[in-house]
Amino acid sequence: MKIKALNGFKDIVPGEVELWQKVENTARDIFSRFNFSEIRMPILEKTDLFARSIGEATDIVEKEMYTFVDKQITMRPEATASLLRAYIQHGLHVQKPVQRLFTIGPMFRHERPQKGRLRQFHQMDVEVLGTPNPKVDAEIMAMGAMLLEELGVTVSLEMNSLGCPVCRPGFRATLLAFIEDRKEALCDDCARRSKTNPLRVLDCKNSKCREQVEEAPSILEHLCDDCDEHFSAVQNGLQQLGVKYSLNKFMVRGLDYYTRTTFEFITENLGAQAAVGAGGRYDGLVEKLGGPKVPGIGFALGIERLVLLLQLQEEEADSSIVDIFVAGLGEKASKFAFPLVHTLRKKGLQMAMDHEGRSLKSQMKQANKVNSRYVLIIGENELEQGQAVLRNMETQEQQDIAINSDDNNNNKMVSLLLGLTQLYANNNK
RNA sequence: GUGGGUGUAGCUCAGUUGGUGGUAGCACCUGGUUGUGGCCCAGGAGGUCGUGGGUUCAAGUCCCAUCACUCACCCCA
Incomplete structure (x- = not known):
């Protein structure tokens, strides 16, 4: 019996690895133009780190993590939690009030593999810690857009605001009432979601749910003054930088820690796995993890998905010379x-x-x-x-x-x- | 976790109503030039037909199971 790689785990062989290098090299170049420093973290962390940051009730934490149960350690399913842990542990906030960091590496989630989705996958992750300034929101979206443009992949940028602890509970209640009124018409998944995470009903792909949700209240109309002002400033910034975007009031992120600005870079060419990059603001997270009270924002790009897009446009990998x-x-x-x-x-x-x-x-x-x-x-x-x-x-x-x-x-x-x-x-x- | 599809050479794939595994393409090796690449030509090598059962005189082909891969649901980068 031949030994093969695990299901959902892939070798990156010569002929393909050149495209990976192109993606990573371009990213490093762009990130350094925006004055980001690289940081590298271990792949294993205490399980608790992810439970606390990503959220106990999320699918990632509930059923997708590779965990050594007896040791209470987990192979990271995403980079932000580890990066913040390192940021706090080394007191990076003291060294520089605003830290701009990126990291590139493998992540692990025990999902059923499909196109653009693997159990070991790779992300390029960018985080800015220490500033609530909406200019930074616009700046990093512009950076993502620049990187994708430089790679020659066509994506659209969709954006939303999820509000903050001041305004979100109110919206949540309004939305719940709306859902309650038409729960008969929603799919089984949404019935479940309405209990665990009602916001997620908004981005259900089921066509019946979509019809129902069409009339749903928009969070953008329920933002508090601060959040509203912030969101306007972000859009201003994007316009100043000439970054095209569209608002998507149905966009919700799957990780609990997001606040205010959230965004996704979306492609039409990868089937179900349409997001090649996504992220948002997480102003309470550092504090929640035991660090200083500093806001943060970041996003991650899926390298596999970028490479797929490059292959789709029949990009020739540079052969070695x-x-x-x-x-x-x-x-x-x-x-x-x-x-x-x-x-x-x-x-x-x-x-x-x-x-x-x-x-x-x-x-x-x-x-x-x-x-x-x-x-x-x-x-x-x-x-x-x-x-x-x-x-x-x-x-x-x-x-x-x-x-x-x-x-x-x-x-x-x-x-x-x-x-x-x-x-x-x-x-x- | 739930559905659908597919497993034949390193890769992409033919294979008829069951009757000896394909002159198929790409890649590889040798030769066509005593010591000169790409194109072309000739030859060569490479397979327990995913695995295990079953039906049959006979199974790549039919049946069952199993594993793997893949697409979709779900979830997300």
Whole structure:
């Protein structure tokens, strides 16, 4: 019986990993343009951390976490809780009043896998801690939009406000009354939801529920003055930065900690898993986790989903490029080539060679396949004549490179690699 | 957790009313050029037909079970 990866766990193999690198490299570039610092946290945390932050009654905590029950530790299902734990633990709020942090890594949720949803999946997570300023809400949405645009994926930005502990309870009561009136017409799931988390009835996908909910009260009309003002300022900021968005009064997030601004980057091309990124403000969370009373906002992007989108638009993964493939013919030449390749690698060149003693034709094919710019051909003749042949794979031009007539291999190598590195520098500058 | 679909070469897939596993494509190796890549041509290698039972003279094909993958519900990035 062959051993295979676990259900919902995937290898990222050459050919695909290049797209991952593209996504991550672009993200790092954008994040640093916005003055974010990277932070890395462990994957295992106390179970309690997630129960307290994400919410006891959420699906994530109730049935999706990978938990070592006997040890009361859990593999993180999302990044925000861990990041805040680290922020509090290291007193980062003291070092800088406003911290801008990002992290990239795997998350774990025991869900049934499907397109765009895995049990081990990867997120790029961004958090700004220490400011309630609505400009920051707009700024990070603009950052997400910039990143997605740079990657060439088309998404729409939807936004809502969930209010705060002052105004949300009132809205919740109003909504509950509304739901109570038409609970007969709602689906079973919504009947359940109306008890556990009534706001979620708003974003049920069931068409019957949608009809009912169409007339539902909007939270945007029940915001307190502070929240209303904040939300207007966020929209102002987005307009100033030229970020397109739409309001979605039915958008609700699945994690308990969100307050005020929430948003999702949505695509039409991934089937059911439409959100490639989502986040929002969580002004009470740091305090709830035992930290200082500081507000925060952040969002996460799903790398798998971004890679899927890139694959969909048939993005070519950049294949790795080799500077020089050294083709050694015969035992003597191979023996000479082996340390030569090593030395050139030390000099910073991307080198490749064949160790299997294959024919020149075969080695040329290999060189072609690894996208080599040059092939250096060294055979018995070349060793004797003190010259190696350097072939430019693109132009097909060949030229001789001197090897000292000195019998000492080391000296030969020195002159050869001097010639090569010079030539290489000339050709690339 | 609940439904549907699919399991044949490393990958994408043919395979008739049950009758010897495909000259299929991509990828791989060798040769066509004594030592020169991409294109082309020729040859080669590669499979317990997901697994276990059953029906039958005979099962990749029919039946049952099981596992895996996948899409959707749900949930979310």
